[in-house]
Amino acid sequence: MLNVERLTKTYLSAGAPLTVLKEVSFSLSAGDSLAIVGPSGSGKTTLLGLCAGLDRPSAGVVTLAGEEIGRMSEDERARVRNEHVGFVFQNFQLIPTLTALENVQVPLELRGWSGRATEAEGLLERVGLGARRDHYPVQLSGGEQQRVALARAFVNSPKILFCDEPTGNLDGDTAHAMTDLIFEMNRERGATLVLVTHDIELARQCRRLLRLKAGMVVEDLRADEPETKAVHP
Amino acid sequence: MSFVLRMAWRDSRAARRRLALYSFSIVLGVAALVAIGSFSANLNSAIEGQAKGLLGADLAVHSRVALTPEAKAFLDSLGGEQAREVAFSTMVVFPDSGGRTRLVSLRAMEGAYPFYGEFLTNPAGAPSRLAAGEAVAVLEETLMSQFGVKVGDPIRLGTSTFTVVGALRNIPGESAAVAMLSPRIFIPYSRLAETGLLGPGSLVRYKTYFKFAAATDVERLVEDLRGRFRELRLGFDTVEERKNELGQSIRNVDAFFSLVGFVALFLGAIGVASAIHVYVRQRIATVAVLRCLGAGAWKSFSVYLVQGLLLGLVGAVVGAVLGVAIQVSLPPLVKDLLPFDVDFFISWSAVLRGVGAGLVICFLFTLLPLLSIRRVSPLVAIRASAAEETGSRDPLRWAVFAAIAMAVIVFSVWQAPRWQVGLGFVGALAVSFGVLAGLARGVSWCARCLVPQNAPYVWRQGIANLHRPNNRTVLLLLALGLGTFLVVTLALTRATLLAQIQGVGDNQRPNLLFFDIQDDQIGPLQKILHQEGAELKAQAPIVTMRLRSLKGRTVEQILKDEGSRIPAWTLRREYRSTYRGTLSATEKVIAGEFVGKVSPEAAVIPISIERGLAKDMQLGLGDTLEFDVQGVPMAARIASIREVEWRRMEPNFFMLFPEGALEAAPKFYVVATRAETPADSARLQQAVVSALPNVSAIDLALILQTLDGIFSKIQVVVQFMALFTVVTGVIVLAGAILSGRHQRLRESVLLRTLGASRRQLIRIQVVEYTILGALAAVVGCALAVGANALLAHFVFETAGALAPLTLAGAVAAVIAVTLATGLLSSRGVVDHPPLEVLRQET
Structure with a gap:
């Protein structure tokens, strides 16, 4: 489902090149789940962005759902995202001028769909917000907003779901409930899950864990392997 | 497409009122274009509809001298029905108003003029009493109200008394503005002789009006006889000519106002672009999310382009409606300036043109900030610090800039009467905007560098607002400065022209002129001046003469010569020349040598000619001319060329003869004197006119009042x-x-959280807007002073007036408007509960 080979990202910072990700490689099968962890500035979000086709690598190859997205134009990558990818962001990223239901519908509408919002309504029911469908983001609590974002992430039946610190802005209980919901829905829909988090409890629920440090993978742990595999000493 | 429309509609939800306000920036520009365009269409239609009423006749023939028998026979041979008018300036006395006097334009009429259109008076029967030849007069309405004259009151013209039978409301062929120069009085032609006003030297205009059979082709007729008219030194006007002249004037005025309207539109469009820029910045997160969810660059861009277009459409449509409303209010404003009535109708082509111009300009200016949406990275959704991809220059931006420049050039050239004027306008616009924008940047820079660190906090914060990121200093200085510049330039030009005539600071110059003084009246006049204590400042004998030949060619030959570049008026006119031995204070010889005296037997008289006339007539030193001095030929040679300061209220002349040449010719006089107060002037005029009824007076106050009007x-x-x-x-x-x-x-919330009082926050705003207003006013006034100086130097050939009171008033007004608008637009900002805002931020 997702294959990453020798992925490198270099930015120009104050005129000098700054490599934030160095030759990262891994691959995920359909239905897998991967947690990317590491300290701030270790390159987690950059890796997520590259895997999801939000940015282009400086070197290396990213293949998503059988398509090599690293060489695609921005519009082609947008199509791939619309067809295969779902997102959940740390700060929810709901569009403030749209109601909860409209926010969930956007990915469908981008495909040219128009009609009764059965699928979107069903997903809002599923996340427990059927009664709040006409509310605007500002009228919802943080947990509720994140649940709307989760419904939106699944509305186009994505093959892969990317979550960037999905519980980072939520309190303990709400974060716990949110984590359960993400994994439940992921199981129900058989999507591949890639999440970036600082929360080690959340990370341990994934079948695989990549630990980054200074842009490099320093640990690649799989749930079926009892020993930690150190990629780089 | 449906996604784009749906998303555009939804996305605008929270901002529709704000977007509507942005759209108002172009409302007035569009309104101006629509109002002017549609009103011009009304005017053109009125000219077409009332064509014959514009002249009141099929043909009007005019002459500066009484018709010779030859000319009369020629006019009679044209056929048709004739009417006559004799017009000249003279004094009217109002016996019932304490004998007050006023210079007027007297029209003695005979025949059924106007043949087309209506001679409207109040009460209505007055024209028929004029036609019957009674000793009655119709007066300009303003003259009657000014002197408290009623129907039935007497007036005195020369030695005759007339009864006022009506007030003039309208007569074809002239606009009421004519009355501002000199109010009109109409009397029967048959009563003119008994007034005794038509003496030698009176500056009279003789007019003959014709009405031909409907089938007559008047244009053809005058074209065939053009040479004959020239030979007889007769001028003429036809309906077609009058129509073309008026049409051309209307096109010029239309072009001028359309370009002024376009400045407003252009400024508004910059305002829209700036507001959309801020709007787009606030929408970057939304764009990034849309991109993450699969929207392509152009699709996200289109969502906002649709909003921009709708905004432009709303602005243009509201502008068009307002324009039509303004169009309704224009006729009363310009009624007195037009020689015809105007019917109101909406010109849909003008409306479409205005709306089109508004939409195109707004669209192009909106594109500029919107283009950046294409470059917003979806990464912004997960990393707010990832701004849009601005690393490389966007070629489309340059294309849009080029399109804007093209649109402005096309519009200006299209509106302007000549393409050079259109390009000149574009250049002036670019320079004004460039200077204002450059100054604004300088101000921003100064605000950053020159604020004293020990200034009070509210001052430092208020000034800091002028240069901090996302400041609006350039835009605001541009918007306010340009408006100030236009209005103040107008005011200064007016002050310059009036000051030029007033001769500011010189209280010794003459300010009262008596003319049409006959040879035997100069002694009695001098006596009256002496009795009234008025000093005689200048006295000049005037001898009328006409040109016979120029450098050996007769005037008739030159007039017939199609290739001649000498203006016909210089050849046809009656010259009113003087003779004296010295130059006056208003004259300076710039070439040759002034000769002050010749012997009466001299065969060729050495004369001095005014510079402008010499240039027009292509005359230089040593060139010869021959004059016809009331029947006596007189040869002359250009001995010197003079520069004359015409605007001084002193008798000035084109041709100056030496003493010894003209003393024997029939002559009359003009006298310049000075009255210290308006009451002195009125008393002196009354004394002169009652003793010498044919003598006319004009005083500086009257000229100033006329010009001011x-x-x-x-x-x-x-x-x-x-x-x-x-x-x-x-x-x-x-x-x-x-x-x-x-x-x-x-x-404001952060400052309040940190302990700032409401009062402090308001004072910060007051400091910021006061500085902005003051800078805009100073920059606008400085530009206006510069523009006025250029106008004064190159157009009016004088020094530009500074009018400190006007400038101070403008500065105060601009500051007040800026402060009021700023505080009103920011109201509520300091009253928001901090918690409410901080909660929204999380």
């Missing part, structure tokens, strides 16, 4: 148009403040 009329119209730019500037200001309101709110 004309200025007031024109200025009302011009300022009305300039106001569009000013109000657009205010709307742009309000829009800019509202577009940055969110940022202001946040800062």
